[in-house]
Amino acid sequence: MSDISKAYEPGAVEERWYGEWISQGCFAADPASGKPGFSIVIPPPNVTGVLTLGHVLNNTLQDILARRARQTGHEVLWLPGTDHAGIATQTVVERQLRKEEGKTRRDLGRDEFLRRVWEWKEKHGGIIIKQLKRLGCSCDWDRERFTMDEDYSRQVQETFVRLHAQGLIYRGKRMVNWCPVSQTALSDEEVVMKSTKGKLYVMRYEVAEEPGTFLEIATTRPETLMGDTAVAVHPEDPRYAHLIGRHAWRPFPRAMIPIVADRHIDMAFGTGVLKVTPAHDKADFEIGQRHGLEVIDVMNPDGTLNDLAGPEFSGMERFAAREAAVARLEEMGLLARIEDYENNVGYSERADVPVEPRLSEQWFLRYPQVPAALDAVVSGKIRFVPERWAKIYEHWMTNIQDWCISRQLWWGHRIPVWYRLDDSSVVHVGLDAPADEDNWRQDEDVLDTWFSSWLWPFGTMDGPTRAKFYPTNDLVTGPDIIFFWVARMIMAGLEFTGETPFRNVFFTSIIRDLKGRKMSKSLGNSPDPLDLMAKYGADGLRFGLMRIAPHGQDVRFDENQIKEGRNFANKLWNAARFREMQGPPLVVKPLAEHALSPYSVAVITAFDAMHAAYRQALADFHFHEAATQLYDFFWSTYCDWYVEASKAELTAGGASADSVRAVMDHVLGGYLRLLHPFMPHITEELWDRLGFAAGEGRARLILFASPPDEDSLPGIPAEEKAQAANAVAAVYEAVRAVRVLRAEFKVPSNAECVVHLARHPDFAGFDLSVFRSLARATEIEEIGASGPARKMPHALTPLGEVYLELDIDVEAERQRMLGEIGKIEAEIAKVEAKLADTSFVQGAPPQVIESFKTRGADWRAKRAKLETALAAL
């Protein structure tokens, strides 16, 4: 009996082999290696993050690529690290501070607060890295980087200085997206548009020069009317042409504001009159610029109204102020009506509150290398997989806007700009303050996190590493950060290294729950991958996910799929266990020197075909397809058929048993190597247990084993292989036919039977012992084409006509069946009559109708079954 346990227990195996790989330094990339390089940089997870299913998917894919490359003889660098994630991390630490000490970051001051964030990072920042290790990721952990590492930070700031010197970075007072919760500016990409149900308020502004005449003005944001500095109409709008150049009364604070003409106004929308609030709307700001309007900012950075809004509203939160302003308008009789209205409102991605368009002084970047970056993808120099993402990229690149890179946060890379204390218009841009540093103060702001991430593919590498491993080969990431990260890395790569930073970009699926919702913490619909790994093993989780993660489409997560992964690991384990029970591996002579049965030739041929499909699938980044190939070959072709077909020979012993063992070793050995990138731990364990490991140290590991040969049996001509496969398929077809007959005639699986065969001449002389054992027949009696003496259930197969000998009187059985079919038809007729009766159908409750339909279907199924059986008689 084997000493391998009956059910595979992944926990200990996975831990042991991961430890082994680490202690042998298997993941370390050597820039001095003579092997060709292969590299991937990890999309750095947020240092605050914990592992999600999205990470599992993403990193399993990278691990597959890395492990496959190791097997194919590459020196592999998979470079890991984490991202400081400015807003996210700062928010987490601030929240904790408020909760535990009742303090804000300002209470602590900048230096002390940053000390706390670092403390927090040291304490919790490693969690996701540990989790990635649990998953089996083969990253070169000694090279782990953090976007706030000293040298990396220096590069970020140098980048700023350099782009500033080139005139691409500039400072300006502009309308930006402001998050009132985080109290910082955001880039356009950090704003998500949400369809929001709201109200359209129609207000009445009196024309100053024509008392008693009112303009109706529609707005969704009455709380900003205190900042109105004009009313605008379309220059060609006949309704209002006579008013252009006159004035309207802003109700409160009461002021006379000009009526201007601007082509931006849509005559067809609302009343065709727009209130212009240059401080609180991007389009209004532009109108203000065109007409030289005053800008009145009535809001504080935290989203409350300020003194300019008037004492009545000062200090009021913006949405409360909306209600108050409407009430005030109504009181004054200046509210015409309120309509329901649905429009898109920009929300802060992080804080999930509506962003406030806000005029403020920020740093902007005019992107470098835009045409080249666009061309790199359009021309295919960088390959996007699936290809359709290239269109999204192209669209964004051709409509690209300057990037607001400054953030009013403390956690991040401080902007390397100094202002002279006595004259802040004197600016110094550089890593360090000028020599008389006491006379200068550094810009308070930090840089957008993505301004550091865009350097990741090369900023993480030193000189020798870059020489060997840059540009990287593949990037695996989510399509949700195509603009945030992928596009910007391409531009940075071109600008700072003169090369595109990667060759292929694979965009993963987005994992949703069974209801199609995005996984999120607040919904509580995101299973913890660690729990899943505890239940099903890391390999089970990986393989289960690979089988459902299609080519860049959304995927609905179902735990059952992971269970299948676990079951597959168990199947593999037991197939290996079966082989181990047959004795130690046979290395005495090469496969080709054994006398191979047609079954062996066929299984090896099928293995080679699977191997070819697997290679193609991986080359196309069709991971799902590769996983399916692996699964189907092993479970069906190898276990269900080959192993079962070979049992008799193994029991018989002798040379043919040796041959079967050799074939099993060949298939299992090759198979484990192909499966290893998907299920690294169990394959390493079995490689070792089955005795395939040879040599010393690393050479013993499947991790570094070469893939199997593409042609396992070069000595056998293709026609001969096809012939064997054909004969074997005929036998298996016949086996299936016998099984069907057995099921139809209620011969239990464990009962033996006698089968008669009128053999097709193509297979004359072919040994039938496998047919006999798989059909669980006591004997196969060969008969002539005219069939057996008495009637028996039968079926036609490629191997010939097969007959199942039964201890029954066939004619009596036929009569019995005919009788039964008659009864069933009567039942069907009853049901049909009932369903055809309109008064019944109209009167009966739907459940009753349903049950009748179901009953009808059941009877019909029974009838079909009997008819099939009858046909075999």
Next chain:
RNA sequence: GCGCGGUUAGCUCAGUGGUAGAGCACCUCCUUGACACGGAGGGGGUCACAGGUUCGAACCCUGUAUCGCGCACCA
């Protein structure tokens, strides 16, 4: 509004012009010396809908519905 992608069995999904597939779930049989996390057999589909091209369409074309995503938005 413009663009992209999806719609196939109860569920999750494969399937690029030639007899509709897998796994799970369901029903029947089987604890046979690898595996019940298993084996054998079975039922279940108007391939969203409507047209068109073709000898032949889940697949190609046109339109519609619906879900999702991206972009742009009219206050």
